[in-house]
Amino acid sequence: MPSWTxxxxxxxQPVVNLTxxxxxxxxxxxxxxxxxxxxxxxxxxxLDGWLAALAVRAAAARETLLPLHVNVFAGTLADLGxxxxxxxxxxxxxxxxxxxxxxxxxxxxxxxxxxxLEAVAVLxxxxxxxxxxxxxxxxxxxxxxxxxxxDLVKLDTSLLDRPAxxxxxxxxxxxxxxxxxxxxxxTELQCAAAVSAGAQLAQGELFAxxxxxxxxxxxxxxxxxxxxxxxxxxxxxxxxVRPAALLPATASAGRVRALLTGSPDxxxxxxxxxxxxxxxxxxxxxxxxxxxxxxxxxxxxDRPAAKLGDPxxxxxxxxxAWEVLDVVADxxxxxxxxxxxxxxxxxxxxxxxxLADLVRALAESRVEEAAGLNPLTRLPGSDxxxxxxxxxxxxxxxxxxxxxxxxHFKRVNDGAGFAAGDELIRSVGRVLSHxxxxxxxxxxxxxxxxxxxxxxxxxxxxxxxVLDTPWYAGGHAVTLSLATVxxxxxxxxDHRQAAACLAPLKxxxxxxxxxxxxxxxxxxxxxxxxxxxxxxxxxxx
Numbered sequence: 001m002p003s004w005t006x007x008x009x010x011x012x013q014p015v016v017n018l019t020x021x022x023x024x025x026x027x028x029x030x031x032x033x034x035x036x037x038x039x040x041x042x043x044x045x046x047l048d049g050w051l052a053a054l055a056v057r058a059a060a061a062r063e064t065l066l067p068l069h070v071n072v073f074a075g076t077l078a079d080l081g082x083x084x085x086x087x088x089x090x091x092x093x094x095x096x097x098x099x100x101x102x103x104x105x106x107x108x109x110x111x112x113x114x115x116x117l118e119a120v121a122v123l124x125x126x127x128x129x130x131x132x133x134x135x136x137x138x139x140x141x142x143x144x145x146x147x148x149x150x151d152l153v154k155l156d157t158s159l160l161d162r163p164a165x166x167x168x169x170x171x172x173x174x175x176x177x178x179x180x181x182x183x184x185x186x187t188e189l190q191c192a193a194a195v196s197a198g199a200q201l202a203q204g205e206l207f208a209x210x211x212x213x214x215x216x217x218x219x220x221x222x223x224x225x226x227x228x229x230x231x232x233x234x235x236x237x238x239x240x241v242r243p244a245a246l247l248p249a250t251a252s253a254g255r256v257r258a259l260l261t262g263s264p265d266x267x268x269x270x271x272x273x274x275x276x277x278x279x280x281x282x283x284x285x286x287x288x289x290x291x292x293x294x295x296x297x298x299x300x301x302d303r304p305a306a307k308l309g310d311p312x313x314x315x316x317x318x319x320x321a322w323e324v325l326d327v328v329a330d331x332x333x334x335x336x337x338x339x340x341x342x343x344x345x346x347x348x349x350x351x352x353x354x355l356a357d358l359v360r361a362l363a364e365s366r367v368e369e370a371a372g373l374n375p376l377t378r379l380p381g382s383d384x385x386x387x388x389x390x391x392x393x394x395x396x397x398x399x400x401x402x403x404x405x406x407x408h409f410k411r412v413n414d415g416a417g418f419a420a421g422d423e424l425i426r427s428v429g430r431v432l433s434h435x436x437x438x439x440x441x442x443x444x445x446x447x448x449x450x451x452x453x454x455x456x457x458x459x460x461x462x463x464x465x466v467l468d469t470p471w472y473a474g475g476h477a478v479t480l481s482l483a484t485v486x487x488x489x490x491x492x493x494d495h496r497q498a499a500a501c502l503a504p505l506k507x508x509x510x511x512x513x514x515x516x517x518x519x520x521x522x523x524x525x526x527x528x529x530x531x532x533x534x535x536x537x538x539x540x541x
């Protein structure tokens with residue numbers, strides 16, 4: 001063995017789940033006591049691969065059950081075509097390849113991209129997970145990043161000063177099925193910015209510095225309510241994944257008992273076959289109760305632990321929190337506290353989710369959502385719509401933003417009374433809600449003003465629903481005005497620009513007589529009159 005290993009030590013830095021506040025994994029960092037072994041590894045692929053293997057052995061010596069991250073230069077992978085030494089070290093440590101994430105680190109310049117992609121395919125075929133490291137501060141080409149299709153993207157904390165870029169990267173990660181992490185976190189403000197931009201994981205001195213011993217508890221600052229954006233379909237299960245305690249399906253009950261008694265934070269064990277697919281789920285309390293009986297240890301210690309387990313409950317990594325609750329609700333009530341195994345596209349267990357985490361997050365999201373609803377129509381306010389506008393801009397989607405209001409609404413209130421005006425507003429809100437489908441979002445921003453965000457093909461049904469309906473308040477006929485701006489990718493930078501484009505269209509619609517609809521396109525002059533004609537008489541409204 002090379003003599004430099006005598007002066008080489010490894011440190012462990014936790015990768016933190018920003019939703020649960022728990023440690024999701026440990027990154028293993030080489031810390032030589034002398035010399036610059038990393039600079040040598042960058043030039044020597046064999047040495048770099050050997051360092052990755054040593055990192056796994058160092059983790060095994062510390063008996064940590066957490067998933068691991070090891071760093072490998074992109075050039076190393078392209079040169080070696082794989083990491084045989086790492087694969088051997090993982091097997092010798094009794095770990096499974098999918099418990100190890102290979103962080104591919106820059107530089108990428110002059111690295112043969114085809115050779116790199118082929119090497120990544122080999123690693124992925126062996127079961128290893130792939131992370132693109134140093135994005136934002138490195139030199140990874142965007143095309144290569146998408147071709148890598150990583151399981152995780154790590155952003156440099158310097159990108160937090162450019163929130164639009166972080167949101168765009170979050171959107172890319174959603175398309176790739178990857179998680180987004182920010183590394184180098186030092187302040188609570190950076191943590192809040194990362195959560196607001198959609199990051200699910202983070203690491204840095206704020207949570208815990210690299211240490212010689214793995215840590216299980218970290219500091220996570222409390223987050224302001226509503227800071228993290230929740231998609232309309234509900235939060236992704238990826239936000240709640242905790243590390244799974246995995247053992248082979250053939251493990252004895254004695255081995256499972258030793259793991260559980262030695263790791264009080266482990267709520268259960270997932271028994272997997274040789275490919276990593278869950279075959280049985282062992283619940284901590286029920287298992288230990290069976291083993292603690294008068295003859296429990298004698299009866300079961302040498303027997304397969306699977307006999308004391310249950311069929312596993314599983315969900316895919318793309319599931320939502322609501323879908324996990326459906327899985328729990330459809331099962332045995334005695335197992336509501338069981339972990340639910342999360343599996344990747346190959347059926348391999350990549351972690352577990354706990355019911356308590358889901359219920360807490362969903363309850364908080366419902367409270368926050370209710371606080372933002374208009375008390376008259378129970379529709380969300382402008383913040384919900386504008387946040388979704390920003391998401392669609394970041395995703396490069398075409399969308400239509402519409403502003404709807406009641407003509408002469410002040411006259412309605414003055415003539416028919418506020419109760420009739422309130423009932424009219426509630427009726428308009430109900431029609432908008434019933435006509436909304438698919439990705440359409442409806443908001444009530446106050447008074448008689450509504451915002452509707454939809455795809456272009458949803459415009460005609462929307463206009464027909466609100467403009468072809470006869471409206472009355474206090475026995476008097478009432479008309480509505482609709483203004484729409486179509487936003488193509490790149491035509492607006494954020495929701496503020498979209499709103500600025502919509503304002504003159506609203507004025508144009510209000511200037512027409514009767515039910516009206518005006519359509520414009522962001523960045524282009526002029527507008528089309530799709531409903532209404534002539535000029536309306538001057539009035540307040």
